[in-house]
Amino acid sequence: MSGVLLFGIGNCGRSDDGLGWAFLDRIQQQAEFPEQVEYRYQLQVEDAAMVSRADRVIFVDSYQGALPGGFQWAPCKPSRDFEFTSHVLAPAAVMYLCQDLYGKIPPAELLLIQGDCWDLDTNMSAAAHQRLENALESFSFHL
Amino acid sequence: MNTTTQKITIDPVTRVEGHGRVTVQLDEAGKVEQARFHIVEFRGFERFIQGHPYWEAPLLVQRLCGICPVSHHLAAAKAIDQIYGVDPEDLHPTATKIRRLLHYAQVFQSHALHFFYLASPDLLFGVDAPVEKRSVGAVAIEHGELARKGIMMRQFGQELIKALAGKKIHGITAIPGGVHKNFFPEERDYFLQENATPSVDTMIEWSKEVVGFIKDYHDQHFRWLDSFASYPSGHLGLVGRDGALEFYDGRMRAIDTHGEPTLHDVHNDQYLKYFGEGVEKWSYMKFPFLRHLGRDEGWNRVGPLARLNVCDYISTPLANEELQEFKAYTNGRPNNHTMHSHWARLIEVLHCAELIKELLNDRNILDTVERPPVNRRPEGIGIIEAPRGTLIHHYKVDEKGSITKCNLIVSTTHNNEPMNRAVRWVAQNVLDQQREITDGMLNQVEVAIRAYDPCLSCATHSMGQMPLMLTVLNADGEVVAEHVKASA
Known part of the structure; x- marks a missing residue:
């Protein structure tokens, strides 16, 4: 899995918002895991530089809403969709900046895992745990 | 904004770290009477660190920001x-x-x-x-x-x-x-x-x-x-x-x-x-x-x-x-x-x-x-x-x-009073008695605040989502314009 860059987005102190980080924790326990994993509370502009050096990128984030089967893989295409806020960026906006600033755009995917609970808690809900397992199982097939 | 309709649409105004609110109070003639920069997050870090061993402090308090x-x-x-x-x-x-x-x-x-x-x-x-x-x-x-x-x-x-x-x-x-x-x-x-x-x-x-x-x-x-x-x-x-x-x-x-x-x-x-x-x-x-x-x-x-x-x-x-x-x-x-x-x-x-x-x-x-x-x-x-x-x-x-x-x-x-002064300056010099308040005018409120690079989450030690809100009140204290932008 050389050249695969895996971003986990979220906050493990906010219950199911920690799904992205939990995914990274678990994937690193596997025999063959992506050589570069990055934990993020939120994506920022400088992540575009890191993406520009990768062969392939996967963003893993929790999702507030219903997903068929509890998780979803989707292509992450560049989009000039900037939040008018401090500095948080969506994965698609990071891909857009990567293309614009560095003239590169590696293949990228977004893995969303459904969450239910967003309270201050370091534990995830039971349902989120099960969805995490299912998403992990899909990962090896997906690659 | 047309003041006769007492209705303002304000576009998002952010790019500061934290959750703040600006209110501009107008009198009956549309003249700025008061302008304030409010911080409405709850402050709690100083309290909940009590009881922890002293050596934990540098590790815990950095989570302010x-x-x-x-x-x-x-x-x-x-x-x-x-x-x-x-x-x-x-x-x-x-x-x-x-x-x-x-x-x-x-x-x-x-x-x-x-x-x-x-x-x-x-x-x-x-x-x-x-x-x-x-x-x-x-x-x-x-x-x-x-x-x-x-x-x-x-x-x-x-x-x-x-x-x-x-x-x-x-x-x-x-x-x-x-x-x-x-x-x-x-x-x-x-x-x-x-x-x-x-x-x-x-x-x-x-x-x-x-x-x-x-x-x-x-x-x-x-x-x-x-x-x-x-x-x-x-x-x-x-x-x-x-x-x-x-x-x-x-x-x-x-x-x-x-x-x-x-x-x-x-x-x-x-x-x-x-x-x-x-x-x-x-x-x-x-x-x-x-x-x-x-x-x-x-x-x-x-x-x-x-x-x-x-x-x-x-x-x-x-x-x-x-x-x-x-x-x-x-x-x-x-x-x-x-x-x-x-x-x-x-x-x-x-x-x-x-x-x-x-x-x-x-x-x-x-x-x-x-x-x-x-x-x-x-x-x-x-x-x-x-x-x-x-x-x-x-x-x-x-x-x-x-x-x-x-x-x-x-x-x-420390910059609380200075930021309030800056907001007041913009209110009095940019918003005062304007028949129409444009988005660009309102952005200048934030430009003044942003010069201080405020970290409002630090200043109040808050948690959660942190929008910046701007509200304009008429002479009766009624909200005639409000805009909120939630940030992640």
């Missing part, structure tokens, strides 16, 4: 050192140097973040630019070279923090009386050479360029920059024993709007004697002031502009040269031009780059740090200059070492 955690980590560490039994001058020299290196990296990256990500859209596209241009994304698209350098400068600071603290955010460097780990040759060499992250020499060159950029910008826009949201004020910051600009450990100096000293290089231990904190029912953020001058006269600006006003010189040559030019612009008198904060901030970026190079080349930076034996005391006070200004941490512990009291006066808290 994701932008300047290093500042809280080091201010707490300096206080906890004293509880451990070590004064700053007795800390192992290499421990002091490693902490300073960490701090300079933090100031460097935080200032780069603010200028390139938050402030530059206002300067490059104008304060009345359309909403879609008011983001770093637009800067990246239309000013790619500037954006690429900004990204790499922030990355340099972040990578240096990671090398010293293990993580870019919420890492560990300082422990009571020392540092968690040594700095290793391969870690040091990475920043002296060109890699995926450019070298410190490149950082110095780019810092010079961006100072040049802001000076050129000033030449072209001096009328606006010299007048916008400007007002007389006092200034507060740390200085070294010889009056040099100081970020990590110094004495508190304050001057009034004419340059007369109001605080004469006071030691950390004396802060309670000199500082009071006022409260208002409309804000959770307090209003610090110098007790001997009173609430009305004793408030001060803090941050880059204040620091350059109170210091006599800068210890590094390139930044000092820029400081002299900066001071010459106001003929050596205090600079009260709020928008010159950006100019001052970039001079500090250059200073930090020079300081980082000095420390990377310091022959003792790789030495092994030894901790002195513990000699417990009941109390500790740590004061540093965070990117946004003077940061005060004060802890008391019981005989078991559990924290019994914690007082934090955060940089942005």
Whole structure:
């Protein structure tokens, strides 16, 4: 899995918002895991530089809403969709900046895992745990 | 807005760190009667740290913020050192140097973040630019070279923090009386050479360029920059024993709007004697002031502009040269031009780059740090200059070492009154008696606030989503316009 860059987005102190980080924790326990994993509370502009050096990128984030089967893989295409806020960026906006600033755009995917609970808690809900397992199982097939 | 309909649509206004609210009160003729900058987040960090062992403080309090955690980590560490039994001058020299290196990296990256990500859209596209241009994304698209350098400068600071603290955010460097780990040759060499992250020499060159950029910008826009949201004020910051600009450990100096000293290089231990904190029912953020001058006269600006006003010189040559030019612009008198904060901030970026190079080349930076034996005391006070200004941490512990009291006066808290003055200036000079209030006019409220680079989550120690809200009230106190933008 050389050249695969895996971003986990979220906050493990906010219950199911920690799904992205939990995914990274678990994937690193596997025999063959992506050589570069990055934990993020939120994506920022400088992540575009890191993406520009990768062969392939996967963003893993929790999702507030219903997903068929509890998780979803989707292509992450560049989009000039900037939040008018401090500095948080969506994965698609990071891909857009990567293309614009560095003239590169590696293949990228977004893995969303459904969450239910967003309270201050370091534990995830039971349902989120099960969805995490299912998403992990899909990962090896997906690659 | 057409005032006859008493209806305003205000577009999002953000790019500050935290959750704030601006209210503008109009009278019956549409004239601005009052303008306030409210902080409506709940403050709780000082309370819930009570009962924790003292050595946990530098680890816990840095979670106040994701932008300047290093500042809280080091201010707490300096206080906890004293509880451990070590004064700053007795800390192992290499421990002091490693902490300073960490701090300079933090100031460097935080200032780069603010200028390139938050402030530059206002300067490059104008304060009345359309909403879609008011983001770093637009800067990246239309000013790619500037954006690429900004990204790499922030990355340099972040990578240096990671090398010293293990993580870019919420890492560990300082422990009571020392540092968690040594700095290793391969870690040091990475920043002296060109890699995926450019070298410190490149950082110095780019810092010079961006100072040049802001000076050129000033030449072209001096009328606006010299007048916008400007007002007389006092200034507060740390200085070294010889009056040099100081970020990590110094004495508190304050001057009034004419340059007369109001605080004469006071030691950390004396802060309670000199500082009071006022409260208002409309804000959770307090209003610090110098007790001997009173609430009305004793408030001060803090941050880059204040620091350059109170210091006599800068210890590094390139930044000092820029400081002299900066001071010459106001003929050596205090600079009260709020928008010159950006100019001052970039001079500090250059200073930090020079300081980082000095420390990377310091022959003792790789030495092994030894901790002195513990000699417990009941109390500790740590004061540093965070990117946004003077940061005060004060802890008391019981005989078991559990924290019994914690007082934090955060940089942005000092700037509470100044930011309110800035908002009032915009209300009176831009919004007053306007038949139609445009989005560009309202953005100027934020431009004034942004000059202070406020960290509102630090100042109130909040959790959760952090929108900035702007509300306009009519003479009857009814809301005639409101806009909220939730940030992630």
